[in-house]
Amino acid sequence: MIPTVTVTVPPRSFLNDGEHYDACHASRHDDLLFWIKMASEARRVLELACGTGRIAIPLAVKGSQVTGLDDSDSMIAQAQRNARGAGVDIEWVKADMRSFDLGRDDFDLVVLAFNSVNLLLTLDDALTCLRCARRHLAPNGRLVIDTFLPSPERLLAEDLEIAYVLPDDAKITIRARRSYDPAAQIRSLDLTVASSDGSPPGTDRQDVHVYYPSELSLLVQQADFDVVAMYGGYDQRRLDALSRRCIFVCSPLA
Ligand SMILES: C[S@@+](CC[C@H](N)C(=O)[O-])C[C@H]1O[C@@H](n2cnc3c(N)ncnc32)[C@H](O)[C@@H]1O
The missing domain is CATH 2.20.25 (N-terminal domain of TfIIb)
Incomplete structure (x- = not known):
């Protein structure tokens, strides 16, 4: 008789599993109104590193046509379930935000939310990602980046x-x-x-990677963006020494 072997798999975490991510971030809503405001005039929105759709789905509910891009199967699978539950149709793309080509240049808004820029561990990674974002934006579009202000x-x-x-x-x-x-x-x-x-x-x-405001500013300029606004919080307060967030609104240079 073949003995039965029971393999117990260690638990995953919110870093690598969509179900864990949602359970861990269920109460995180503090940035949603900000993103809804940013997207209020945006017909076509691309969210890079979209995770389980925490931001992408509310933007679609508000009427934008949303594309969510992430490199994790588990996050995208959970995002698809969440979008079905919310009754919205979103295009989910599995890709690396450092090198993607969706074959279009008509997005009104590209979103890099909730410290996702920090997952770009080198300046080269950051530049290639920002340049990809630049190529996908309409001439009057905006790239908005939200990271923590390092103290x-x-x-x-x-x-x-x-x-x-x-x-x-x-x-x-x-x-x-x-x-x-x-x-x-x-x-x-x-x-x-x-x-x-x-x-x-x-x-x-x-x-x-911990990004400082002046470093981020130089990087977006090198990727052919102008910084049109900098905020220190989701209420669009001025970026200053007491800020917790560092939010850049960037427009593509002609
Ligand atoms: C902090 S979560 C943010 C998810 C979502 N934007 C939110 O605000 O809830 C970061 C996401 O980035 C994804 N990610 C990490 N590196 C990536 C890469 N190189 N390209 C695309 N997605 C990436 C992860 O799979 C994860 O879903």
Whole structure:
């Protein structure tokens, strides 16, 4: 008789799994009104690194024709389920935001939301992504980038614990160890992921490039954009020393 082998798979995390991402970010809505305002005059919207459609879907509900691009199968599968649930039709594209060609140049708005720019780990990656975005924009279109404003205290902040509940009621508890390499401007999150379903703990890691406002400003200029507005928050307040966010509104140079 062949013995039965039970393989227990370690839990995934909100970094690599669409269901986890949604469960972890269920209460994150603070940026939605801002994006709805940004898209109010935009007929065609492209969201890069769209994840599970947290922003793309509300923009489609408001009437924009939305394309969401992400390189993760799991995120796109969850986005498709979410869009079906919301009754909207969105074009989902699996692609790398550093090198994509959708064969069109008519988007009124390209969205790079919620620290997704920080996933571009090198300046070359950032430039190739920004240039792709530039090629897809209509002449009067806008690229809007939302990242965190790096402050020394927050970069050196202590480890954190994150907890959320999946639709099957498994409780996920994540300990995240934060570290920062100031020479490389890379902040890392090392995650230990535990599930109440008894599976063995898993691990995950995310590196992000920390972008400073002047660096971002030079990068978008090199990609042939003008910075037309800079905000320090979703209420469009001025960017200053107390800001938590750093939001750039960029228009393509002629
Ligand atoms: C922080 S989530 C943001 C999702 C969504 N924009 C939101 O605000 O909820 C970042 C997303 O970027 C995607 N991503 C990471 N690197 C990427 C790349 N090179 N090209 C396309 N998508 C990428 C991940 O799969 C993930 O869905």
